[in-house]
Amino acid sequence: xxxxxxxxxxxxxIRFIESLGAISLFGGAVIGNTxxxxxxxxxxxxxxxxxGVQSLSIIGISGLAVGMVIGLQGYNTLVRYGSENQLGVxxxxxxxxxxxxxxxxxxxxxxxxxxxxxxxxxxxxxxQLDGLRMMSINPVNLVVVPRALGxxxxxxxxxxxxxxxxxxxGYLIGVGMMGVDPGAYMGNLQEAMDFPTDVVGxxxxxxxxxxLISLISTFRGVTCAPxxxxxxxxxxxxxxxxxxxxxxxxxxxxALWGF
Numbered sequence: 653x654x655x656x657x658x659x660x661x662x663x664x665x666i667r668f669i670e671s672l673g674a675i676s677l678f679g680g681a682v683i684g685n686t687x688x689x690x691x692x693x694x695x696x697x698x699x700x701x702x703x704g705v706q707s708l709s710i711i712g713i714s715g716l717a718v719g720m721v722i723g724l725q726g727y728n729t730l731v732r733y734g735s736e737n738q739l740g741v742x743x744x745x746x747x748x749x750x751x752x753x754x755x756x757x758x759x760x761x762x763x764x765x766x767x768x769x770x771x772x773x774x775x776x777x778x779x780q781l782d783g784l785r786m787m788s789i790n791p792v793n794l795v796v797v798p799r800a801l802g803x804x805x806x807x808x809x810x811x812x813x814x815x816x817x818x819x820x821x822g823y824l825i826g827v828g829m830m831g832v833d834p835g836a837y838m839g840n841l842q843e844a845m846d847f848p849t850d851v852v853g854x855x856x857x858x859x860x861x862x863x864l865i866s867l868i869s870t871f872r873g874v875t876c877a878p879x880x881x882x883x884x885x886x887x888x889x890x891x892x893x894x895x896x897x898x899x900x901x902x903x904x905x906x907a908l909w910g911f
Contacts, residue, residue: 678871685793699802703764715814719821727830740841743822748854752815757861761894765869768799769890772873773883800866807862853909868894
């Protein structure tokens with residue numbers, strides 16, 4: 653029993669290292685093809701529309717709702733200590749430092765990342781990528797790069813939208829409903845928020861999360877089994893693995909960045 657457990661642990665470790673090596677090689681191929689002409693601008697714009705513009709509604713509504721919830725909970729907590737004028741600081745730090753980039757990345761994973769995996773996986777199942785290889789067309793350059801680059805670029809933009817609407821939602825609840833002084837709300841927020849540390853840190857997280865989402869979603873699509881069950885499993889794996897990687901990366905970045 654002990655030897656079997658050790659065997660299973662060793663096999664799992666080897667599979668994990670192999671998968672790390674495979675995704676690293678895939679990432680290198682994506683970067684190399686991104687820097688190599690031609691840049692497929694028309695396809696990139698199409699992906700920006702699909703992944704970014706079509707995600708505006710879910711990101712915007714979620715940001716506004718999260719900001720309103722944080723504003724309400726923050727007010728109910730701070731009023732006990734007579735510090736309700738610090739609500740702007742509470743909402744700002746909660747949204748900018750953590751909830752903004754993390755929730756945006758998780759929502760984008762579920763909405764655009766999974767769709768990207770399913771789309772590429774369907775191309776694998778219907779042998780479209782094999783057809784491109786037969787015509788001497790690099791599928792990484794034609795299929796993967798526009799989708800990966802699109803996900804990478806829209807993540808910080810959608811994060812900015814989420815943060816702005818969440819701060820506005822907190823303002824609506826705090827100032828509009830709870831009667832917090834608007835000057836105190838905005839003044840304390842501006843005074844407490846440090847641009848090089850807090851705002852830049854937010855977008856550092858957004859860019860790293862975008863890199864993780866784009867890499868995992870395209871890799872799972874390209875390497876999925878060429879059947880409907882394989883596409884379904886790859887889509888599920890994208891959401892699970894990307895979400896876990898985002899949360900783990902969030903902790904590491906927060907620890908290294910120092911906030």
